Amino acid sequence: MSTDTIIDGLDFGPIACLVGTWKGEKGMDVSPEEDGSKVESTYNETIVFTVVGDVTNAGKQTLAVISYHQEVFRISNGEKFHDQIGYWIWDKDTNTVMHSISIPRGVTLLAGGTVNAGKFTATSALLKLEASEGGEWGIAQSPFMRNNAKTTAYKMAMKVDGDKMSYAQTTYLDIYGRSFDHTDKSGLTKVS
Numbered sequence: 001m002s003t004d005t006i007i008d009g010l011d012f013g014p015i016a017c018l019v020g021t022w023k024g025e026k027g028m029d030v031s032p033e034e035d036g037s038k039v040e041s042t043y044n045e046t047i048v049f050t051v052v053g054d055v056t057n058a059g060k061q062t063l064a065v066i067s068y069h070q071e072v073f074r075i076s077n078g079e080k081f082h083d084q085i086g087y088w089i090w091d092k093d094t095n096t097v098m099h100s101i102s103i104p105r106g107v108t109l110l111a112g113g114t115v116n117a118g119k120f121t122a123t124s125a126l127l128k129l130e131a132s133e134g135g136e137w138g139i140a141q142s143p144f145m146r147n148n149a150k151t152t153a154y155k156m157a158m159k160v161d162g163d164k165m166s167y168a169q170t171t172y173l174d175i176y177g178r179s180f181d182h183t184d185k186s187g188l189t190k191v192s
């Protein structure tokens with residue numbers, strides 16, 4: 001197992017530990033129903049994290065970038081019911097982690113957080129991020145979603161320890177005339 005956070009000469013800091021393919025068998029999703037109730041679904045999932053490399057912005061910000069693809073399947077019927085792509089990005093100079101999320105409902109967001117030096121290793125990290133409408137880290141969504149199923153905020157905590165990963169996230173929605181905390185939590189194991 002690698003002992004530092006440098007991959008191909010680039011320092012990936014606290015996101016180095018993500019690289020690889022992870023599988024989860026016991027996720028729990030809580031989603032809104034039109035009649036005002038909530039639905040709980042257990043799920044399994046695969047998340048593949050791939051090294052992209054470095055990016056330089058405005059000649060002075062250097063970022064280390066990993067892309068990911070998450071596919072989520074309802075355990076009761078095996079159907080895929082969530083698909084998500086985006087990037088995990090590390091800005092070493094400011095100890096900042098960025099997590100972009102794009103989902104095929106017409107919603108995209110960029111969550112951010114800080115992870116201080118000494119708080120992670122090549123194989124472990126605690127990543128806490130958030131985004132909110134109009135906030136420092138923002139949300140973009142289609143006019144339909146803004147008017148009917150608006151994402152107002154998002155927060156996530158992801159923990160990696162060796163070949164184990166867990167996350168808990170809340171997507172704050174305004175839907176069916178009320179506020180709804182749409183939550184997902186899961187535990188995964190690195191398989192390659």
Ligand code: HEM
Binds near residue numbers: 149182
């Ligand atoms: C493991 C992750 C997730 C799962 C399994 C999941 C699953 C679901 C399910 C089952 C619904 C109810 C509507 C339907 O049956 O399709 C739903 C609604 C919704 N989700 Fe997620 N979701 C996840 C993550 C997210 C994230 C990260 C966002 C936004 C950044 C998001 C945004 C929404 C929105 C806006 C709705 C309302 C759409 C509607 O019900 O009309 N979800 N999700």
